[in-house]
Amino acid sequence: MTPRIAILNCRDTPLGFLDNSQPGAMHYYDDCLHRYLSGNAYTFTFKVLSSQDPKELLQVGNKLSFRHPELGSFYLNITTVERDRTETEVTAMGLTFELLNEEIAATKLDTAKTFMGYLDYWGFEREKLKVGLNEVSDKSIKNEWTGNETVLKRLFSLATVFDAELEFVPYLNENFSLNTLVMNVYRSDHGMGHDKRDITLRYSDGIEGITKTSDISELITAIRPTGKDGMTLAGYTRAKESDGCYLSNSDIRSPSARDRFPSQVADKDDNYIVGMWSCDVDSKEMLYGRALAELRKRSVPKLTYDIDGYIDVAIGDRVTIEDDQFIPKLYVQCRVVEQEVSFTDPTKNKTTFDNFTEVSSQLSSSIISQMNALIEKYKQYQCGIASSSGTSFKNGQGETTLTAIVRDGAADVTDKFEIRWFKNGTRVGTGKSLTVSSADFGQTAAYRFEAWKDGQLHGQYELTTVNVVDGADGISNYLHMRYSDDGGRTFTSNNGKNPGKWIGQYHDSSPVDSPDPADYTWAKIAGEDGADGMTQKLVSLTNECYLSTSDTERTGGSWDSGCPDYEQGKYLWVRIKAVYETPDAIAYSAPELDKAWLNAGKAITAAETATQSAADASQAAQDAVSQAQSAKATAYAVQTELAPIKTGVQEAKDAAAEAKDE
Structure with a gap:
């Protein structure tokens, strides 16, 4: 389905349409709607014939909007236009210029505020941007921002502070102009999208292949963190052993990671690979907690999966994917983080998955402990x-x-x-x-x-x-x-x-x-x-x-x-x-002729020949004996005990003795 796309001027007044279903209208092609999990952001690129846009309605500063029966409503700003005599290529970015380009100053408050409290402090305009669902309304947090940021970056930073995800949903008027931009705030433990992990997707559902990559290029087995003004963990006494990690002087160590990936140049009892790390906190308790999380992330191989194919799911959805090309079958629980959709050429559609570690976060610590115990019990070395x-x-x-x-x-x-x-x-x-x-x-x-x-x-x-x-x-x-x-x-x-x-x-x-x-x-x-x-x-x-x-x-x-x-x-x-x-x-083994046997036969033949000539008998006999001995010494045999060839050698000796007597 190719949606009808409205072109609006900078004041949101409709100017015309891109409509592939109508003869004589402006048609678009080579299109790609690229959607991202972060804020449900999106870009839209496409081309038109320059001859179909004589009034140059497609120009920077104008806007695009459209509705899709499955994907929802979209509202974008034209940011780049490349035009020649034949084609015009357009790039548009989702949301509003106020979110994309307007900046918020550095902020430092003495008291904690709620999520809405920060929006009020920054003086957000509520006429067009409204807060819909707010799942972190019960939290109050004190935080500091040291530099200027765009409105959108500051909102994402605020969401990180509150451990939340943001979703921006545009609502359009009947003439395709923007009515309201709603911002939903979700707790990050489930976020936007739907949990569809009970549905298993297979190759026949659009999956073409899974490639698993393990990476330890950033591996550390111990971490030495610093906070503001060079603060370290030296003297911190409230740290407790967590998941096998413990505090030693200024370092947090992971013995299990050290045993799996030991340093080869350190002392025998101290084979840790120590990584230096810093963060902008002034509390040793916060420094310990954040450093411990960083160590857990970097002390194990980083696993990534590339999954080919397009699946009809929404941004943020969680799914289970089966790949029977792996033995045993590989089951991956993951989340949709990007989508590329072409309305005019669906073969270019693509879905990108990430957050493959989300599976472990859904398990209770007791289940994880039982699972690890079973793995250790049956592990092969x-x-x-x-x-x-x-x-x-x-x-x-x-x-x-x-x-x-x-x-x-x-x-x-x-x-x-x-x-x-x-x-x-x-x-x-x-x-x-x-x-x-x-x-x-x-x-x-x-x-x-x-x-x-x-x-x-x-x-x-x-x-x-x-x-x-x-x-x-x-x-x-x-x-x-x-x-x-x-x-x-x-x-x-x-x-x-x-x-x-x-x-x-x-x-x-x-x-x-x-x-x-x-x-x-x-x-x-x-x-x-x-x-x-x-x-x-x-x-x-x-x-x-x-x-x-x-x-x-x-x-x-x-x-x-x-x-x-x-x-x-x-x-x-x-x-x-x-x-x-x-x-x-x-x-x-492959059968072979016994060379010692062959050499012994040659020695006997030589001895028999010696008897034909009395003049040469003595020398022939000596040669025969020598050849027999040499043959035996250089025998080529496969058996671990060389077969005796005494009979042939003795006959050669007897023949030589008889020739000598004659």
Whole structure:
């Protein structure tokens, strides 16, 4: 619906109309009525063809007024006109010039006055501006204004002093001139508008999306306020602990905020982030109250929500909005603070919401306490395990101390919980630390701790310890292990030493670990997330071998946990089998040819060739033995215990001895 808009001169006499429904009348387009919660203020912008306004009725100082069946009546002053040969763009502001531009002098009274008492003192004209509803008529307050302000700013300031909201409602005569401008005064605990929170708005109602933003850019955990003439809270004795905040010398502190966001450069017992703040009061009691309110506001993340879409609600209305794109669903109770309405193009309509914290102000302190207690009871914390000597042992030697870590944000809160330790699901101890020896388990063991408090589990963490064995026959054989989260394409942090979902291994004669993930054979040791969101736990790792007639595919054999003796013309494939606690949850590493087996075959072939020539037999035998030993020392294997290849090596030695005797 495009309303008919009257144009009036500076003395409120009608001059003409903007009317899109009448052919030949002045038509408007690109229009936007922008309404604000503060005072129910509004602006109106639009364009017309300059040729349709030959008498230039649209000029600064003239007025506009119109009625809308849903939005009410509007009365505006034309403040800006931009005109060229083609178009004329107009901006008009709501209310009267007296409110917008006239000023009131500084005010300091010795006695308290009511809201109406201040209006009488300032000599407000009551012929056009009348006070309608006044919900703060029972209050008398003493206040001071130190500078000049426009009438409108002074009225808003007065409303703040009385903890109130103002609403200006124009009433028009039949010819669209202003009859009366009524100012309603509401208590701010409900304000103007209607409470529609029992109605839940969803995407189908015009909501297109909700974006939640958390901001701690202005965070403080303690405040050091000053009042008039440098007054501080030093020596103030009537302050009481409130919501966990307390007064310390001249500072008000919030321990809960400090624990959540501790300073990283201060002393251990004084990790507060202190903000300096001042206000114009001469009473320590008022200074404490206002500073405490400022600390509460800035000691928690500031939450804002941007909501796209237009909703047919009024300024000041409170509504509930549901966004099922969040998991779980997000329900937001908020208030309409701005509206942009286009009469000629409704697709440009937009509604802005704010006051998202109003929900908490509607709850009693007892309900808030119960809610906070429930949150604390079931809160989950970040957990981890620190190891004094790593988590892998060699040849059954060594021990390590596992230490539980429980964090609330950046704060270490481990000491607040009962720590219970488990090995492969069986409880083995309590306390912050647990000492583990390589003799305590076989090939692998899963150690887990749980953090308990008041009979409730608040977090847990698990890691796997591994026992590895050097190669046989007295040949130095180093096992290298690293972790990955992407199947071995890259290492985890700390160059692969921090635990991950995959474990990679290889053997050789060098104590130096390879920096190339491709040198490792990878096996998955952490399962995928299940329906309950928990990660599956590793039960065992087993080496499996396949004796094949081909070096390009596995054929003619089967997978077995035992490693067979060397057979000429055969090829050995190897892999790792990982078993998890969920039934039938098994993962395998990618099968690979065993390089040690291949090298042993080459050594035997060389030894057999040596027997064909007595002249070269001795050297060939030595080469064969050397190659066999080298092959074994550089064996590339995925199993934690390298399979013996004694048969192939011994045959090479026997062949060399026979050739030498001949």
